Amino acid sequence: MSERLAVAMRQAEDLILRDYIVSAASQINAGGGSNGFNPTNLGMSDFSLVATTLDTNNAYKFMSGIEGMDRFGTGPVRSAYFMLSSTELQSDFDSLVGSGFLNQWNYPTNASALPSEYGSAFNIRVLTSSEAPVARNAAVNSSGTFNDVYYNTVLGKQAITHINQDGYSMNLIYRDPYYSGMLAQNATLAVKFAQAQAITQDTAIRNLLSTRLSNLGV
Amino acid sequence: MTEYSRMAKGKFTSTGAAQVVNLPFKPDYIEMINYTAAAAMTDDVVPFAWWDANMGQGFAVIERSTGAALISDVVISNGFSTFSAGQLLQFGATQQVVASTKGTTTSFQVTGHGYAVGDVVLFEGLFQSSTTGMPQMNGIPFTVITVTDANNFIVNWNSNNSSYTNLSASPASAKVKKILYPYLYFPGETVISGITTGTTTTIDTASAHNFVVGQEVAFRIPSQWGTVELNTLPNVLTPGAPVYGYVIAVTDFNTFVVNIDSSAYTAFTTAIAVTSVPGLSFPQVVAVGDVNTGGVQISSGSALYPPPYFSPISTTRVNTINGPAIQGAFVNNTSQGFIIGAGSSVGDADAILVGAASDVIYWRAYLHDMSIP
Numbered sequence: 037m038s039e040r041l042a043v044a045m046r047q048a049e050d051l052i053l054r055d056y057i058v059s060a061a062s063q064i065n066a067g068g069g070s071n072g073f074n075p076t077n078l079g080m081s082d083f084s085l086v087a088t089t090l091d092t093n094n095a096y097k098f099m100s101g102i103e104g105m106d107r108f109g110t111g112p113v114r115s116a117y118f119m120l121s122s123t124e125l126q127s128d129f130d131s132l133v134g135s136g137f138l139n140q141w142n143y144p145t146n147a148s149a150l151p152s153e154y155g156s157a158f159n160i161r162v163l164t165s166s167e168a169p170v171a172r173n174a175a176v177n178s179s180g181t182f183n184d185v186y187y188n189t190v191l192g193k194q195a196i197t198h199i200n201q202d203g204y205s206m207n208l209i210y211r212d213p214y215y216s217g218m219l220a221q222n223a224t225l226a227v228k229f230a231q232a233q234a235i236t237q238d239t240a241i242r243n244l245l246s247t248r249l250s251n252l253g254v
Numbered sequence: 255m256t257e258y259s260r261m262a263k264g265k266f267t268s269t270g271a272a273q274v275v276n277l278p279f280k281p282d283y284i285e286m287i288n289y290t291a292a293a294a295m296t297d298d299v300v301p302f303a304w305w306d307a308n309m310g311q312g313f314a315v316i317e318r319s320t321g322a323a324l325i326s327d328v329v330i331s332n333g334f335s336t337f338s339a340g341q342l343l344q345f346g347a348t349q350q351v352v353a354s355t356k357g358t359t360t361s362f363q364v365t366g367h368g369y370a371v372g373d374v375v376l377f378e379g380l381f382q383s384s385t386t387g388m389p390q391m392n393g394i395p396f397t398v399i400t401v402t403d404a405n406n407f408i409v410n411w412n413s414n415n416s417s418y419t420n421l422s423a424s425p426a427s428a429k430v431k432k433i434l435y436p437y438l439y440f441p442g443e444t445v446i447s448g449i450t451t452g453t454t455t456t457i458d459t460a461s462a463h464n465f466v467v468g469q470e471v472a473f474r475i476p477s478q479w480g481t482v483e484l485n486t487l488p489n490v491l492t493p494g495a496p497v498y499g500y501v502i503a504v505t506d507f508n509t510f511v512v513n514i515d516s517s518a519y520t521a522f523t524t525a526i527a528v529t530s531v532p533g534l535s536f537p538q539v540v541a542v543g544d545v546n547t548g549g550v551q552i553s554s555g556s557a558l559y560p561p562p563y564f565s566p567i568s569t570t571r572v573n574t575i576n577g578p579a580i581q582g583a584f585v586n587n588t589s590q591g592f593i594i595g596a597g598s599s600v601g602d603a604d605a606i607l608v609g610a611a612s613d614v615i616y617w618r619a620y621l622h623d624m625s626i627p
Binding site: 062179 | 472487534538
């Protein structure tokens with residue numbers, strides 16, 4: 037129970053920051069894909085465009101590159117911004133392998149790869165999460181076919197922060213039954229936090245909106 | 255009561271319209287006393303009402319007056335309902351767009367749309383054919399600025415050019431849905447619907463901007479929309495330094511003026527070809543920076559600690575549940591609680607749950623530890 041609540045605690049933190057970014061950051065609709073929706077599915081040119089935008093805005097990249105090594109199936113990785121995407125887009129990323137998308141397994145070394153990192157495209161390294169923002173059935177094409185719209189947040193190092201208020205971030209609270217009730221029947225397990233989110237540099241963040249190319253298979 | 259149950263009570267003076275009550279929980283049982291109605295006991299009033307979550311959203315059991323006696327009745331639409339405005343991207347029911355009429359503002363026909371002025375809606379698939387229609391408006395949050403009647407409403411978008419064609423005969427793809435909680439965090443990113451250039455620059459937006467005087471703003475205007483000179487970057491004078499504007503006047507919920515001399519700038523246009531829609535990004539204005547006008551002002555008759563507010567329509571101000579804050583700073587407007595609706599009873603259409611304007615209403619709300627089922 038306490039393990040699940042600890043996960044929920046951090047997910048709550050993520051969801052608040054996620055919704056704040058969806059509300060407040062500028063958007064670019066993907067146009068490099070071929071599915072005919074607006075926005076389109078992600079194409080390689082979308083990665084290039086959004087990285088160019090952030091470069092022009094003098095955003096700081098999160099990661100330095102990974103030099104190529106003499107290992108089969110690997111390739112060098114550019115210095116990169118992070119893009120926070122949905123796990124539902126992973127099959128779309130796979131379809132871009134061969135066009136320039138490099139799966140994390142094909143990095144020369146995985147030493148700097150994050151557990152949620154799916155791969156990289158040009159100057160963007162892609163992290164995926166099931167909690168990424170998605171607007172269900174928010175795009176319809178001229179044939180009347182629905183598609184989900186994904187908010188892929190691309191950000192530089194100086195783009196966002198969160199501020200811990202009153203001197204603390206999040207507390208996971210446990211009070212054993214003796215302290216939680218007169219009859220010592222129930223323990224108390226709770227989370228509390230006091231924090232605020234802020235975009236510290238609006239030029240260093242973009243929501244790259246996209247639809248999906250492939251079926252989810254569910 | 256056991257240790258995790260919640261109880262709350264309160265009162266308000268009815269306006270005759272649905273009343274939102276914010277609470278730190280989502281109740282599963284509500285009871286209501288309309289003191290004014292109980293005292294008057296005139297025909298059609300509803301002095302008492304109850305709701306249990308197992309009845310379903312929008313229902314209520316009531317006692318209404320016939321003028322001589324109280325009789326029991328029910329409300330089956332727009333009664334009590336609960337809400338949890340905690341996450342974005344929640345939508346109402348998808349509805350079919352029957353037709354549209356282009357103009358300097360754009361009118362849509364949607365049978366029994368149920369929208370009210372100030373609601374925010376999202377259109378999708380506004381194609382008459384693969385090359386005609388109004389798909390340029392797809393995906394933009396629009397405030398409903400006029401409700402013409404039960405089947406027609408108007409949004410702020412200039413479609414009065416040859417790039418747009420009216421929709422007719424319920425195109426299969428043309429849909430609209432309401433954005434349930436459009437202002438959970440504000441001020442946010444807002445789509446620009448019009449720009450008036452001059453020694454100062456007037457900006458119209460498709461939905462509420464929620465800016466205040468003194469706010470610092472940035473523009474993101476793709477080249478198709480015209481006024482690219484407003485863009486924050488590139489800066490032709492100081493490369494790499496963002497160009498921001500400051501709000502010098504707020505006309506209403508979707509119009510404000512910035513201190514940028516745009517006399518020589520390219521005119522703004524919404525005339526975008528249908529063929530350009532895939533991949534089309536929208537003209538946007540976003541709140542930036544730390545420059546704002548300080549705390550919410552206290553004035554004669556105002557609350558001692560006025561909360562930040564958002565403005566969904568006209569110059570209406572809706573307070574959030576927060577304490578005093580810096581104007582123009584981002585506000586977290588997440589909330590939960592319940593709504594006492596303006597639905598009428600099944601047996602008497604004149605018996606309204608939330609009462610008439612000036613009625614004094616007392617309520618109690620509960621969240622129980624255990625409910626079977």
